[in-house]
Amino acid sequence: MNALDWFVLLGTMIGIAAYGTWRTRHTDNLNTYLKGNRSTKWGTIGISVMATQASTITYLSLPGQAYENGIAFIQNYFGLPLALIVVCAVFLPIYRKLGVYTAYEYLGQRFDQKTRLLGAALFLLQRGIQAGITIYAPAIILATVLGWRLDLTIIFTGLLAIVYTVTGGSAAVNLTQRWQVAVIFGGMITAFVVLLVKLPPDSAYLAGAMGKLQAVDFTPNLKLRYTFWSGVLGGFFLSLSYFGTDQSQVQRYIGGAALREGRLGLMFNALFKIPMQFFIVMLGALLFVFYQFRPDTPLIFNQTEWQRQVQGPQGETFRALDAKHRELHTDKQAKIRAWVAARDTGDATAEASARTALVTAQKASEAVRKEARATLEKASPDAKKTRDSDYVFITFILTQLPHGAIGLLIAVMFASALSSKAGELNALGTTSTIDIWRAFRPLAAADEPRNVRNAKWFTALWGLFAIGFALFVSFAENLIEALNTVASIFYPALLGVFVVAFFFKRVGGSAVFSAAIAAQAVVVAIFAYGKFFPKHEIGYLWLNPIGCAACVIFSLVLQAMLGGGSAPAAGERTSGPPVPTTA
């Protein structure tokens, strides 16, 4: 990075944060602080929802995921449009009508205080962990590649998000996310155009021949992570949990001028999320093709760690692996040329034969990569903290993009980290204030300045917690999969509670509370069983329908056992502080 890159990076990041802080410096109204400006339009809501969901991990890790495993990950989003329709038709009108600040307030009204606390606690637990992951993920990669200090990178990113989120609350988050998304899209399109210019013709055909463009897989196999079925069913439940019950998303759309604005904001996401993700995974698949033609394609993309080992005491082993990789890579390039030539002749038999040879060469190359990764992880425990695929896109940015664009793309990584982090911190602060603090200080509910002050303190505390978590964490999964796995463990029971609340009027608080705990135990048991016995592991997306169904069934059974006592309907309060009506 040169001076121009630094200018673009710091100018973009500090400029947006300062703008958000300045514009919302007088936000001391509880409603505006927690729900955002009442005049917010659907475009801002839609962008805010999108920015909160897509963190740096999406832009950094997803291209690497597609580079390694192809674009099948796109199926993960198949349930999203359908889930958003349900959220628009059922969840959103109820939240708006009740005028709640958090989704869990509704649980208090529908069931009882303990169920509300359980919902809030499940949210705080999983979102607190995810906030740590979303701050750690970009920091470790950027720090490794750019030679920055990891702890300072984490602290700088975290503090920047804390400053404007604490100052302006939800209004500042909405305001800054618009500009952050503009930077993100501008940067990603720049990278895509540069990549397309550098690619040879027929690149998409080569990606297809090497199995990277299998977008849809209809195989009915529970063990496969990404299939049409797991995407539609598991993805539907995961998205329904995320958009319908996760406060970081609910907070983005319950504000706004009218119900219409929230609905249109969500429909905007339902329409554009899959195309947007397709664009990102295609970037990864085309990066794969790009590196097939490069003579200097690295064996391991985490070159900082790799070079350290090459220069170290076990250097001989690493140099031997490098030599083997170069030999196989040259052989693979010859096979690619043979396949292109066979394809140009139009001879189907010759093309099929050349393709088989190419796939075999790719498998041999992959085997060496796998061996190199294992050797590196054995020699350096630090290498275990990330997956090598997470370094693919950042390597492309730093080695192939012109100066200025490099700064812009690094700004993309920080902008996305800040936008998702701010949304998360805002939601964590709100839930801590409304559902936890107020539950124990019901008389303070009417004291608006005190509520705002506490929301600011809680937001700052969660920000510091996320920074602390990020400083002491490490992952073995690809980062985007780590995020979705954590969500798939904690969301299903929570979604089950909401499903019971909306659709099973006769079930009361005691039954659903015990059922949620039992369902959570079932999900954790299935997940742990899969980890201890990998042969029986099921794709993590399936945990969502299983956990949700378990919670609903347990609730019905327990309610039947407890007797048919009349449960309070929506809008009927059983306990907790008064809820100000804002709708």
Next chain:
Amino acid sequence: MVFSLPDGFSPVWRPRSAIACARRVRDNATYLMSKLPRDPSDDEAPGVPIFRTWRGVYLFVAACFAAMVIALTVFTRFYA
């Protein structure tokens, strides 16, 4: 605020078949929605050209999703 049960609601939930179960869930949701305070914005038109109701918007989004899946399936077959 306490709501009375509508006609046809028995105090204990005993579905006799999958269809009865689905009907019961639908009726419960309808009942729950009807008991919430009315929000005038519910009756608002989407304010989007062509669409006069929210149901139309949802159907359009669902149709777009189906079209995307078909397009991706064709894409997969084409490049396989």
